[in-house]
Amino acid sequence: MNFPTVEFSWFGNGTIIALIAIVHVVISHGVAIGASTLMVTAEYHAFRKKNLKLDAFARNMAKWILIITTTAGAMTGVGIWFSTTVIQPDSIGSLLRIFFWAWVAEWAVFITEVVLLIIYYYTWDMYKETAKKMKHIRIGIALCIFSWITAAIITGVLAAKLTPGKWTETFSFWHAFFNPTYLPSLGFRTFLALLLAISLVSFFVKWLIKDNKLKEEIFRIFSIWAAISIPGILTTAIWYLQSIPQEAYDLVVYSTGMSEKMFDVINLTGLGVILLFIFWAAIKPKTMPLILSFIVLGASMGFIAEFEFVRESVRKPFIIYDYMYANGVLAKDAEKLNKEGVLTHSTFAETTSVTPDNMYEAGREVYKSQCLTCHTVDGWRSKRALSKRLDGWSEETIKGFIPTMHHVRPVMPPFVGTEKELEALSHYLYNVVNEETNTQQAKEEKEHDVRASAAHPQ
Template sequence: MNFPVVEFPWLGNGTVIAIIAIIHVIISHGVAIGITTLMVTAEYRAIQTNNEQLRNVARKLSKWVLILTTTIGAITGVGIWFSTTVIQPDSIGSLLRIFFWAWFVEWVVFVTEVVLLIIYYYTWDKWEGAKRIIHNRIGVALAIFSWITAAIITGILSAKLTPGRWTETFSFWNAFFNPTYLPSLAFRTFLAVMLAVALLSFPIKIFVKNKSLQEDVFKVLGFWTAICLLGILISGLWYLQSIPPEAYDMIVWSTGMTDQVFKVLNLLGLFAFVIFAFWMVMKPKKLPLILSIAIFGTSMAFIAEFEAVRESVRKPFIIYDYMYANGVLAKNEELYKKEGYLKHSTFSKVKEVTEDNRAEAGMELYRGQCMSCHTVDGWREKRAFKQRLAGWDEESIASYIQTLHETRPFMPPFVGTEDELNALAHYLAEVTKKEPVSTALEGK
């Protein structure tokens, strides 16, 4: 532990990050990129067809893009920084050292995006006549800068799964333009616009009463749906072919579903989107409300699944082949086994295991090597030790810990001396009791 420990005991540290990240992805992808693209397309079509009603729809959309991106989008963006910095400081510290200038450029791009959005929103009435084309071009620039933000962040995120030659060269360019960068960027681009279609179809069906106007809006949505469905399939297959085989084999596991349930649910979701696309293109005036609601729910489920898979298939690493999910550098594994993990933990209160401090040492080892994914008694029973280890004795737990990375390849190996392993087993055996040892120790 090179940094102070922060724990969310009931939710779990990973769940806290996941909740914030999913909300942020919906806004940053679905709204900032996707709805902006649909909005600018609708405005362009309105200019070409002299359709004032369609232009007003685009205008109303710009208000919501401004509100959502500068409030929820900005707050969750900062929230990701705060949560990951306190929960996964080793990972964020490494990424900052690698991608400092990329993140700086992304910040400049984001500020530019906000300025363009403000200009776009507040000039609807000022730029009339021939200037409407200029206004639309500002919108196009806004959409491009929104996409550039995602293009930069994708380079950072994709490097966590496929750092490529970076582990050998430590070159920024090898890390950024990693093996999954392009397929990941393409997939995220198409997914963003498809998500926007799902987000908009439901409110358009509810609030736009004019059937002719509904048809005009759904023509725009249908155009992009046809493009994005094909794009998602192609880029998704490209992405799957680019990830490590070990990560590919963990996709179904990461969702918590069985193979059969995973296939059925995802095929049903895909089928629903295909039906939705055909219906929107062929009979936009008669698009069923229930189908719009179903697509909205399906898109939320796909986003949650995508984020869960993206985060989980990296295991046992958080930065592939470089840093384990608990923040331990792979290169230090043998050092810690020989000299001890606690000795090299800056913020551990215990540096050496003794007979008197076994429980406290075990808790420090739990915090350093287990807490990033597990809880003592959290809502996710599969990751809560009090449920998983109920009835286990210390010897059984110690034996299991010693080989867990072999029996469960997604688990990082335990790194530490034999005394430390036994101390962790002692602590984990104690958490199954009525009064968890963590509570007793924290009261001292």
């Protein structure tokens, strides 16, 4: 451990990052990129058709895009930095060394994006005249371009974690950034941003706008972008899946926790609902049911959450493929740590050696360095809670399983450490699991006694 560890014991470290990231992606993709594109398109159509109501709708969109991106969007963006830095410092440290100048460029682009958004919204009345309106629309187009460039830069960083390509050999920034899944990932995110924006805004259009003619005009614009987005999403998704390692591809369905049949049914149903929505919006927008808009909103949110979850999960056992394991151990250091031990190389470990008197304490330090990133002792996710996964296991069984776990479960990094550290980890896990089990049993017995006393008062 080169850095101090932080543990969200019940919720799970990975869950914290995932929740912040999903909210941020919905805002950065669905609002900043997708909704901005819809907004500028609506303003352009309003200008061409001299439709003041459509222009007012576009302006109202600009207000909410400004509010959401500069508050929740900015906070969750910082939240991702903060959470990943304290939970996965080795990973974020490596990415900063690789992509330092990319992140500097992204920061400059983001600032420009915010400035353009502020200018775009607050100069709306200045460009009311027909002769000046195209200047305002051009500002909006520039805003959309800079919003997209922000995603284009970040996509290079995120895609490299799964497919670093030649970077593991050359350590070249350009090989890392323009990695094998960069283009399909960027295309997929671009089209998904548009679809997500359509589903987000459509729900509020159907709910809040009463003017049927205006509603029809808005849905017609949305249906055009949807007709572009759906084929784009399907094409780039196939391209993306063909570009990832075979080991990662084999984990796509497994990582969702669903069976293949359930995976197919849920995703095809979601796609079918979205297609139904698009055709309905294009043909009979006035009769669009509010419930359908709500279902499409849920389906779109589900797709983006699934994509982010799968993207993160299929990298296992690595966090940077073929370079760094999910627990922060460099693949090239595994052999050395097996000989010398992980505790002697753990800067912040309270115990740096294993003795008969400190087996529990040393085991906990090994647990923090090897398991804590993905697992909890107890928690809401039964697949990650060791008190549930190891319930009923003997200490010897745990010790025998750990060295082979990466063969049984490919998502698990191999155990790294000496034989004594293996014994300490097994000792700690056995005791902490049984402590948790005994505590839970005592709690259940106490609750049973309380209910019995209430049912049969003396």
